[in-house]
Each structure stands twice: as structure tokens, then as C-alpha cells.
Amino acid sequence: MTTTTSTTSTLRPAPTGALSLARTTATAARVLRQLRHDPRTIALLVLIPCVMLFLLRYVFDGSPRTFDNIGASLLGIFPLITMFLVTSIATLRERTSGTLERLLAMPLGKGDLIAGYALAFGTLAIIQSALATGLALWFLGLDVTGSPWLLLLVALLDALLGTALGLFVSAFAASEFQAVQFMPAVIFPQLLLCGLFTPRDNMHPALEAISNVLPMSYAVDGMNEVLKHTDMTATFVRDALIVAGCALLVLGLGAATLRRRTA
Numbered sequence: 001m002t003t004t005t006s007t008t009s010t011l012r013p014a015p016t017g018a019l020s021l022a023r024t025t026a027t028a029a030r031v032l033r034q035l036r037h038d039p040r041t042i043a044l045l046v047l048i049p050c051v052m053l054f055l056l057r058y059v060f061d062g063s064p065r066t067f068d069n070i071g072a073s074l075l076g077i078f079p080l081i082t083m084f085l086v087t088s089i090a091t092l093r094e095r096t097s098g099t100l101e102r103l104l105a106m107p108l109g110k111g112d113l114i115a116g117y118a119l120a121f122g123t124l125a126i127i128q129s130a131l132a133t134g135l136a137l138w139f140l141g142l143d144v145t146g147s148p149w150l151l152l153l154v155a156l157l158d159a160l161l162g163t164a165l166g167l168f169v170s171a172f173a174a175s176e177f178q179a180v181q182f183m184p185a186v187i188f189p190q191l192l193l194c195g196l197f198t199p200r201d202n203m204h205p206a207l208e209a210i211s212n213v214l215p216m217s218y219a220v221d222g223m224n225e226v227l228k229h230t231d232m233t234a235t236f237v238r239d240a241l242i243v244a245g246c247a248l249l250v251l252g253l254g255a256a257t258l259r260r261r262t263a
């Protein structure tokens with residue numbers, strides 16, 4: 001009897017409650033291999049923010065200062081939107097195809113899966129943010145007072161936030177069409193209230209209060225700090241930490257709400 005118990009214990013899958021670096025990196029590598037065979041998704045992730053910035057620059061060709069005023073903010077917003085869209089659809093595809101259920105039947109926890117996706121898409125976010133920032137600064141002539149590295153940091157945090165939001169909302173969609181429908185609900189209100197179109201303190205007090213709890217507001221504020229100040233300010237550090245903290249919080253919620261089957 002003792003021998004049987006020992007054998008059963010040995011064959012039992014490893015506990016998946018805690019994050020495992022090996023399982024997380026294996027998941028990230030699998031996702032990256034899949035994306036390598038999907039050139040349209042790679043083009044959407046990497047090229048669309050650059051194309052949008054390019055168009056925006058020449059829309060305001062007669063008013064370069066306008067591009068300087070809003071270009072930095074959009075440098076953070078475009079990666080957030082594209083990462084949200086692609087991540088939500090990619091994660092939902094894993095569920096509807098049955099891949100997610102097979103993965104979670106293995107010694108792979110929900111946290112490992114979410115962290116692996118975040119790592120894979122975060123790698124693409126680094127490439128995306130670097131290309132968009134380089135294009136805006138050195139080709140399109142975006143004039144910023146602060147360090148380009150700080151601009152890149154905020155753009156990367158925004159892309160990671162978009163990844164986290166995409167992973168989170170995919171748990172509530174039953175089809176790719178429904179995943180896309182979450183964009184007006186999750187992204188558009190933040191876009192309108194983030195301070196891109198008018199300073200947030202000029203809004204109705206109720207809308208200003210709502211904007212104060214939306215992460216995109218702090219992404220735009222962080223970009224504006226780099227636009228106006230030569231050094232890293234305390235406000236910039238606060239904004240960057242809030243965006244990073246929101247991304248981590250949403251990733252945690254995504255792991256908690258991840259389901260094996262679509263209802």
C-alpha cells in the first residue's frame with residue numbers, strides 16, 4: 001500500500017499555484033512561434049502605429065506645432081490600442097480552438113499562461129514602441145524637451161497595458177467579433193477622457209473625476225511631462241508607476257477570470 005501511494009504521488013502533476021519561470025517562458029516561446037507564421041498580425045502590431053503617426057504628421061503638415069502637441073500622446077495611445085485588439089483576439093482564439101483547455105490540463109497554471117502571453121506580446125511591444133518612437137523623433141521631427149528614452153518607456157508601458165487589457169476582456173467574449181466589440185467599451189471612453197482633446201481640468205467635474213481613475217489619462221500625462229520637461233519629474237514617475245501598476249493589476253484579474261471553455 002505504501003508503494004502504491006508513493007508511485008501515485010510521483011506521477012501526479014506538479015502544483016501550478018505559483019508562477020514557474022520555465023512554464024512561463026515555454027508558453028511565451030510557443031506564442032512567438034505561432035505569431036511568426038502570421039505575418040498579418042505582425043504587420044498590425046509593428047507597422048500600424050508607425051503608419052498612423054506618419055499620416056498624422058502630414059495631416060498637420062501646415063501646423064507642425066500641432067503635431068508636436070499631440071504626437072507624443074498618440075505615440076502612447078496607438079500601441080495601447082493595437083496591442084489590446086490583437087491580444088484579445090489571439091487569446092480568445094486559443095480558447096475557441098480548444099488549445100487553452102489542453103494547455104490547462106497540463107501542469108500549467110492560469111498565472112503561467114497569462115504571464116507567458118504577456119511576455120510574448122511584451123517582446124513585440126518593445127519592437128513596436130522602439131520603431132514608433134524612432135520614427136516620430138528622428139524621421140517625422142517630433143520635438144520633445146525630455147529624453148527620448150523616457151518617451152520610449154511610456155510607450156512601452158502603454159503597449160503592455162494594452163496587452164493586459166486585451167488578455168482580461170478576452171475572458172468575457174464568446175467570439176472574435178465580441179472581442180472587437182469590447183473596444184468601444186474599454187478603449188473609446190479612455191480616449192475621449194484622457195486629455196488628448198482638451199485638458200482634463202477643463203472637463204465637467206464628473207468627467208474629470210472619471211478620467212482620474214482611467215490609466216490612459218496617466219499615459220498621456222506621462223508623455224506630456226517628457227514633452228515639456230528636460231529632466232525626469234516626480235509627476236512623470238507617478239504617472240509611469242500608475243500605468244505599470246494598472247497593467248499588473250489587470251494581468252492578475254486576467255489570470256483570475258481565465259476560463260477553459262467559452263460559455
